[in-house]
Amino acid sequence: MSTTSDRLDGIPAAEVADVELYHPRSWITKYVFSQDAKIIGIQYALTATAIGLVALALSWLMRLQLGFPGVFDFITPAEYYQFITMHGMIMVVYLLTALFLGGFGNYLIPLMIGARDMVFPYVNMLSYWIYLVAVLVLAASFFAPGGPTGAGWTLYPPQAILSGTPGGQDWGILLMLLSLMLFIIGFTMGGLNYVVTVLQARARGMTLMRMPLTVWGIFTATVMALLAFPALFVSCVMMMLDRLLGTSFFMPALVEMGQRLNHDGGSPLLFQHLFWFFGHPEVYIVALPAFGIVSDLISTHARRNIFGYRQMVWAIVIIGALSFVVWAHHMYVSGMNPYFGFFFATTTLVIAVPTAIKVYNWLLTLWRGDIHLTVPMLFALAFIVTFVNGGLTGLFLGNVVVDVPLSDTMFVVAHFHMVMGVAPIFVIFGAIYHWYPKITGRMLNEAMGRIHFWVSFLGAYLIFFPMHYIGLLGVPRRYHEIGETAFVPASAHTLNAFISVMALIVGAAQILFLFNLAWSIRRGRPAGGNPWNATSLEWQTPETPPPHGNWGRDLPVVYRWAYDYSVPGAARDFIPQNQPPARAAE
Amino acid sequence: MEGIAQTQAAERPGGMEGFVADWSSDQRVFKNVSWGKAMMWIFLLSDTFVFGCFLLAYMTVRMSTTVAWPNPSEVFALEIFGTHMPLILIAIMTFVLITSSGTMAMAVNFGYRRDRRRTALMLVVTAIFGALFVGMQAFEWTKLIHEGVRPWGNPWGAEQFGSAFFMITGFHGTHVTIGVIFLLIVARKVWRGDYDTGRPGFFTSRGGRYEIVEITGLYWHFVDLVWVFIFALFYLW
Ligand code: HEM
Ligand SMILES: [Cu+2]
Numbered sequence: 037m038s039t040t041s042d043r044l045d046g047i048p049a050a051e052v053a054d055v056e057l058y059h060p061r062s063w064i065t066k067y068v069f070s071q072d073a074k075i076i077g078i079q080y081a082l083t084a085t086a087i088g089l090v091a092l093a094l095s096w097l098m099r100l101q102l103g104f105p106g107v108f109d110f111i112t113p114a115e116y117y118q119f120i121t122m123h124g125m126i127m128v129v130y131l132l133t134a135l136f137l138g139g140f141g142n143y144l145i146p147l148m149i150g151a152r153d154m155v156f157p158y159v160n161m162l163s164y165w166i167y168l169v170a171v172l173v174l175a176a177s178f179f180a181p182g183g184p185t186g187a188g189w190t191l192y193p194p195q196a197i198l199s200g201t202p203g204g205q206d207w208g209i210l211l212m213l214l215s216l217m218l219f220i221i222g223f224t225m226g227g228l229n230y231v232v233t234v235l236q237a238r239a240r241g242m243t244l245m246r247m248p249l250t251v252w253g254i255f256t257a258t259v260m261a262l263l264a265f266p267a268l269f270v271s272c273v274m275m276m277l278d279r280l281l282g283t284s285f286f287m288p289a290l291v292e293m294g295q296r297l298n299h300d301g302g303s304p305l306l307f308q309h310l311f312w313f314f315g316h317p318e319v320y321i322v323a324l325p326a327f328g329i330v331s332d333l334i335s336t337h338a339r340r341n342i343f344g345y346r347q348m349v350w351a352i353v354i355i356g357a358l359s360f361v362v363w364a365h366h367m368y369v370s371g372m373n374p375y376f377g378f379f380f381a382t383t384t385l386v387i388a389v390p391t392a393i394k395v396y397n398w399l400l401t402l403w404r405g406d407i408h409l410t411v412p413m414l415f416a417l418a419f420i421v422t423f424v425n426g427g428l429t430g431l432f433l434g435n436v437v438v439d440v441p442l443s444d445t446m447f448v449v450a451h452f453h454m455v456m457g458v459a460p461i462f463v464i465f466g467a468i469y470h471w472y473p474k475i476t477g478r479m480l481n482e483a484m485g486r487i488h489f490w491v492s493f494l495g496a497y498l499i500f501f502p503m504h505y506i507g508l509l510g511v512p513r514r515y516h517e518i519g520e521t522a523f524v525p526a527s528a529h530t531l532n533a534f535i536s537v538m539a540l541i542v543g544a545a546q547i548l549f550l551f552n553l554a555w556s557i558r559r560g561r562p563a564g565g566n567p568w569n570a571t572s573l574e575w576q577t578p579e580t581p582p583p584h585g586n587w588g589r590d591l592p593v594v595y596r597w598a599y600d601y602s603v604p605g606a607a608r609d610f611i612p613q614n615q616p617p618a619r620a621a622e
Numbered sequence: 623m624e625g626i627a628q629t630q631a632a633e634r635p636g637g638m639e640g641f642v643a644d645w646s647s648d649q650r651v652f653k654n655v656s657w658g659k660a661m662m663w664i665f666l667l668s669d670t671f672v673f674g675c676f677l678l679a680y681m682t683v684r685m686s687t688t689v690a691w692p693n694p695s696e697v698f699a700l701e702i703f704g705t706h707m708p709l710i711l712i713a714i715m716t717f718v719l720i721t722s723s724g725t726m727a728m729a730v731n732f733g734y735r736r737d738r739r740r741t742a743l744m745l746v747v748t749a750i751f752g753a754l755f756v757g758m759q760a761f762e763w764t765k766l767i768h769e770g771v772r773p774w775g776n777p778w779g780a781e782q783f784g785s786a787f788f789m790i791t792g793f794h795g796t797h798v799t800i801g802v803i804f805l806l807i808v809a810r811k812v813w814r815g816d817y818d819t820g821r822p823g824f825f826t827s828r829g830g831r832y833e834i835v836e837i838t839g840l841y842w843h844f845v846d847l848v849w850v851f852i853f854a855l856f857y858l859w
C-alpha cells in the first residue's frame with residue numbers, strides 16, 4: 037500500500053493497513069443490527085427525534101397550563117412537574133446529546149476524516165442498542181405506577197426521592213436513574229469509538245489541523261462527555277442506593293409530615309456538585325458540535341475560508357477545558373461557601389473570552405463573503421444571533437450579585453432556552469438541510485424549508501424574548517400557576533397567553549419539517565454528489581449516498597485544509613481537500 | 623493556500639510549534655499505539671473519573687456526617703489463632719492482587735514471544751489470583767454483615783461507613799470479576815490458538831490478535847492501581 041506514495045508530493049505513506057470490513061449478509065445485519073457508522077448515525081438520529089417529539093408535546097402541555105391557568109384542569113400540579121422534568125431531561129440528554137454525538141458524530145466523523153468506518157464497529161453498534169433501551173426505559177416511566185419523576189431535570193435530592201415529589205417513592209425516579217445509567221454506558225461505547233477514530237484512523241494527509249471544525253467540535257465534546265458523564269453516573273448510583281437501600285449519601289436528617297425519616301448525615305450539596313460537574317460541561321457537549329458545524333455551514337455557504345482556523349480550534353479546546361471549572365455558577369444560592377462563588381464567577385467570565393473570539397471569527401468569515409442565503413445558511417445565521425443573545429444573559433447570571441435575585445425565575449428559563457435550547461436546535465436543522473442531500477441523494481424542499489425557518493426563527497424569539505421580561509418581574513420557574521400575586525401585573529398574564537400561542541405555532545412548523553423529510557426522500561430534487569460545491573471529504577465520495585466502506589477501492593488522500601473557498605487563481609471557487617496541489621489551477 | 627497544502631513536506635519546526643505539528647501529524651496522533659490499546663487507555667481515563675467521584679463522594683460524606691466514623695483498623699481486624707491482627711485480611715488481599723499484576727505482566731511477555739501455552743497458563747494464574755481476591759472480599763462482606771454492618775447502619779458509628787464500604791468495594795469487586803471473566807475468555811482463545819490462526823470471534827466476526835492479552839493487561843493493572851487508592855483512603859485513613 038505504500039508503493040503509490042512516491043507520486044504524492046509530500047504526503048507520508050500509509051501507516052496502517054486498510055481495515056478489514058464486516059460485510060453484512062442479510063437485510064437484518066445491514067439495516068437493523070448494522071455495524072456501519074452511517075446507519076448507526078441514522079438510527080441514533082431517528083430515535084432521538086422520536087423521543088424529542090415527546091418532549092415537544094410536553095412543552096405544549098406546559099405552555100397551555102402556563103398561558104391559560106385553570107382552563108386545562110386535567111393538568112394537575114404534580115403532572116406539571118412531571119412534564120417539566122421529562123421535557124428538560126429528554127431535550128438535554130436524549131435529544132441533543134444523542135443527536136449531535138451519536139447521530140452526526142457517527143455519520144460525519146468517518147466520512148470527514150476519510151476513514152471507512154469507526155474503529156470498532158461492533159462496539160459502536162452496541163452503543164446504539166443500549167441507547168435505545170435507555171430511551172425505552174425512560175418512556176416506560178410514563179406508564180409506571182405513579183408516573184414519571186417530577187423532581188425537575190436536576191433531580192436534586194432530598195426532594196427527588198421523597199413522597200411529596202411525583203415518582204419519588206414510586207417507579208418514576210428509579211426508572212429515570214436506570215435510564216440515565218444505561219445512556220451513559222451506551223454513550224461511552226460510542227464515545228470511545230469517536231475519539232479513537234479521530235485520533236488514530238485519519239486518511240493520509242489528514243492532519244489534525246486540516247480537519248473540518250465539525251470534527252473538532254464533535255471530538256472535543258466527546259472527550260468532555262467521557263469525563264463528565266462519570267459524575268452523573270456516580271450520582272445516579274448513590275441516589276439509587278439512597279432510595280432503595282435507605283443509605284444516606286445525599287440525605288440529611290429529615291422530618292417529613294411529622295415523621296423522622298431513617299436518613300442521617302448525608303450531603304445534598306454533594307449531589308449538586310456532582311450533578312453540575314456533569315451538568316455544566318453538558319452545556320458545551322451540546323454547544324461545541326454546534327460551534328463546529330456552524331463554522332462549516334458559514335464557510336461553505338459564504339464561499340469563504342473560515343476566519344482564524346487555528347484560533348477556532350484552540351478556542352474549542354480551551355472552552356472544553358475551562359468548562360470543567362465553572363460548574364458551581366449553578367449553585368450560587370445553594371448555601372455553599374460564598375468564596376466559591378467568587379472563584380466560579382471569575383472562571384465563568386473568563387470562558388466568555390474564547391467564546392467571543394469564535395463569534396468574531398464567524399462574523400469575519402461572513403465579512404465580504406459571497407453569502408448564499410440557503411436554508412442551512414439561514415439557520416447558521418439564526419444560531420449566531422440567538423447564541424449571542426443567550427450568551428449575554430449568561431454574563432448577567434454568571435455574576436453572583438445579579439444571579440441571586442434572578443435565580444429560579446423565568447429569566448433563567450429564557451436564558452438557557454436561548455443558549456442551549458434554541459441555538460443548538462437551529463444548528464441541527466441547518467445541518468440536516470445541509471447534509472440531507474448526502475444522506476439520501478436528494479435535496480430537501482426549499483419552499484417548505486424557508487417557511488420552516490421563518491416560523492421557527494421568529495417564533496422562538498416571540499416565545500423566549502417576552503420570557504426574559506416575565507422573569508425580571510420575578511415570576512418563578514417551575515410554577516404550575518402564579519395566581520393573583522401583587523408583583524405580577526395583569527399584562528404579564530396576557531403575555532403568558534401570547535407566548536403559549538406562539539409555542540403551539542412553532543411546534544406546528546416542526547410537523548412541516550418532518551413532512552419535508554419524508555416527502556423529499558422520494559420527491560426531492562436529485563442532489564448529485566456535491567450540491568453545495570463544498571470542499572470537505574464527505575462530499576467527494578465516489579457514490580451518493582456513500583455505500584458501506586464509503587470510498588470504494590482507494591482511500592482518499594488529503595492535500596489541504598477544508599476551507600479552500602474562492603482561492604484566487606483557482607479555476608473554481610472551491611478546491612476539494614483531496615485535490616492534489618498541481619491540479620488546483622485546472 | 624499553497625502554504626497549507628505543503629506544510630507536510632516542509633521540515634518540522636522546533637519548539638512549541640514542532641510539538642503541535644508532531645501531535646497533529648498525519649493519520650495518527652500516537653504513532654505506535656494500536657486502535658484497541660488507544661481505546662482501552664481512554665476508557666481507563668473515563669473510569670478513573672468514575673472511581674475518583676466515588677472516592678471524593680466518600681470523603682465528603684465522611685466529613686458531612688455528624689456521627690463519629692468507626693475505626694477501620696478495629697473493624698477490619700481478625701482473630702487468628704487467638705492473636706488480634708488489625709487489617710490482616712486486607713493486607714493479604716492487597717498482596718494477592720499485586721501478585722496477580724506480576725503474573726499478568728508475565729502473560730503479556732509470553733504473548734509477545736508467541737508462547738501460546740505459557741501465555742494461557744499465566745492468564746489462568748492471574749484469573750485465579752483475581753478470583754481469590756473476590757473470594758476474600760466475599761468473606762469480608764459476610765463477616766461484616768454478621769457483625770451487623772448494613773448499608774444503612776452499623777453498630778459503631780456513622781452509617782455512611784457501611785454505605786461507602788459496600789458501594790466502593792462492591793464496585794471495585796465488580797471490576798475484578800469482569801476482569802477475571804475476560805482473562806478466562808482470552809486464556810481460552812490463546813490456548814486454542816485463535817490468535818495464531820486469526821479465527822473470527824463469536825460475536826464480532828473479526829479475527830483477534832495477541833495484542834488483546836496486553837489490552838486485558840492494561841485493564842487489570844488499572845483495577846489493581848485503583849485498589850491501592852481504595853486501600854489507602856478507606857482502610858488506612
Ligand atoms: C418549542 C420549544 C420549547 C418550549 C416551548 C419550551 C418550554 C419550556 C417550559 C414552559 C419549561 C418549564 C418552565 C418552568 O415552569 O420552569 C421548560 C423547561 C425546560 N426546557 Fe424547554 N422548551 C422548549 C425547547 C427546549 C429545548 C430545545 C431544550 C434543550 C435544551 C429545553 C430544555 C429545557 C430545560 C432543561 C428545562 C428545565 C426543566 C426543569 O426546570 O427541570 N427546552 N421548557
Ligand atoms: Cu453552567
